[in-house]
Structure formats: C-alpha cells, structure tokens
Amino acid sequence: MTSTPIRVLICEDHELVRTGYTTIFSAQPDMEVVGDAADGRAALEAARRLLPDVVMDIRMPVLDGIEVTRRLAGPGVAAPVKVLVVTTFNVDEYAYEALRAGASGFLLKDARPKELVDGVRTVARGDSLLAPAVTRALIGHFAERLRPSDSARPALQEVVRALTQRELEVLEQLAEGLSNAEIATRLSISTETVKTYVSRILTKLDLRDRVQAVVLAYRVGLVSADQG
Structure with a gap:
C-alpha cells in the first residue's frame, strides 16, 4: 500500500528560489508540490485551501511570513498547518518571532537539498526541527531576552x-x-x-x-x- 505523499506548498517571493524548491521536492517519491505562492496573502489562502505542509520564507511581501505562520499554526488555530521556515544566516528578530508564532522549525537558505527534503519530512511527521546553527544564532542573539x-x-x-x-x-x-x-x-x-x-x-x-x-x-x- 502506497502511503499518502507529503503535500508541500512553497511560499517564497523570489521566482528562481521557488523554482529550485519545486524541482527538489517534486523529485521526491514521497512528496507532492501542491502549489506555490509569491506573497503572504496568497500563501495564507493557498494553505487554508490545500492543507499542506508549508515551506515558508520569513520576509514575504503583502503579508509577512510571521503573520502567515501565526494564522496557520499559532495558538488557538483549529487545524494547524505545519510550517518549516527557511531563512538566511543573518538570523534576526523575524526568526525569533516566527518561532513564537508556531513555526515547526528552521533551516538555513543555504541548506543542501537533502537537508531541505529531510526537514520537510521531519515536520510532516509531527516533529520540530531546528538546525544547530540556527538554534545557536537565535539563542545567541536573544540570550538577554531569554x-x-x-x-x-x-x-x-x-x-x-x-x-x-x-x-x-x-x-x-x-x-x-x-x-x-x-x-x-x-x-x-x-x-x-x-x-x-x-x-x-x-x-x-x-x-x-x-x-x-x-x-x-x-x-x-x-x-x-x-x-x-
């Protein structure tokens, strides 16, 4: 019996990056790219319609990735969607706020394709993912706050x-x-x-x-x- 594929929605405002992610995930036998979105509002609408596991950039136009994450995965959401945030190495307050908003984890944008694929699989099965470098950067940057x-x-x-x-x-x-x-x-x-x-x-x-x-x-x- 074939298991249900992981449904991936790619939310990224740079077309070249979206295309790259689509190519990587579509090549996986256990994944299906069900859509993509170039801005936060479109991402929110698509995620609510398609109920996927979401790969999200933090800095999205129209509606930023933090607010999209909060509305999809935050406290009180009836049917939360799993969100994997892919961010730059210059981790800043946006990343910290996305964690609070309900993101299931983080990867760096320079992660290798295998790391991206494994990351989606991790959050899809209900685990949380924090790349060690991202964890240290986040905690180091916000040590005083924590x-x-x-x-x-x-x-x-x-x-x-x-x-x-x-x-x-x-x-x-x-x-x-x-x-x-x-x-x-x-x-x-x-x-x-x-x-x-x-x-x-x-x-x-x-x-x-x-x-x-x-x-x-x-x-x-x-x-x-x-x-x-």
Whole structure:
C-alpha cells in the first residue's frame, strides 16, 4: 500500500528560489508540490485551501511570513498547518518571532537539498526541527531576552525538577538542535526511546513542541548560548 505523499506548498517571493524548491521536492517519491505562492496573502489562502505542509520564507511581501505562520499554526488555530521556515544566516528578530508564532522549525537558505527534503519530512511527521546553527544564532542573539529575571528563575528551575536525569540529558540534546536519531546515537539508546522521552518532557513541562523545549532549556540555564 502506497502511503499518502507529503503535500508541500512553497511560499517564497523570489521566482528562481521557488523554482529550485519545486524541482527538489517534486523529485521526491514521497512528496507532492501542491502549489506555490509569491506573497503572504496568497500563501495564507493557498494553505487554508490545500492543507499542506508549508515551506515558508520569513520576509514575504503583502503579508509577512510571521503573520502567515501565526494564522496557520499559532495558538488557538483549529487545524494547524505545519510550517518549516527557511531563512538566511543573518538570523534576526523575524526568526525569533516566527518561532513564537508556531513555526515547526528552521533551516538555513543555504541548506543542501537533502537537508531541505529531510526537514520537510521531519515536520510532516509531527516533529520540530531546528538546525544547530540556527538554534545557536537565535539563542545567541536573544540570550538577554531569554535569560530569566532573578524572581522568575526559581519557578523555572522548579518546573524542570519534574524531569528525571535522563530526561534532562535528552532536553539538553534537543537544545543543541539534534534530531531524535542523533540523540539516540549520542546517548546510546533507540530512536523510539528518544521519542518516548521527548513526549514525556513536553507533557511534564506543559510545552507545545520541541521549539518551546529548546527555549525553556536556555531560560533555565541547562545550556548556554556559548555552547556549541
């Protein structure tokens, strides 16, 4: 039985880049490019109509990628669409805000085709993706914003005390941007076991996804912006 292909909508205002993405994803046997959009409003309309997994640029004309992401994947959305943001290395506040808006993950625009394809597959199956370089750039740039106040720190640390030692280890690896497979290799456990730990972490800490887990790990000081 053939599984349902991953439905990809490409949202990018540069025609050459859109064409490149279309070529890459259309060549995959498990993917179908269901459409593309050159501005945010068209992206929003197409995504609501086609219900795809979305590859999104942050800086879109008419309606920016952050607002599109918020309307498709943000808190309170009845049927959220998974959004993978592809951004330049000059990660700035737009990237940070897109995370808050509900993006499932980030890749750099200079990522290799295989990384792009794997990224779409990752978010399509419900995982979150943060390329390590993007994670470090985001957290490094916004370290001050993420650092909790003296009054908030004890409460945050108390939350994390609900985790076992192994769960803390997995959370630390998440904060470095590692995939489940990479965490499994580093900790010498199975990928399924990693998935179980991640699920427990999100449940115990009342987090929506891995992106929120990464931010929390930095806020409580489990890892720092200087690592990696």
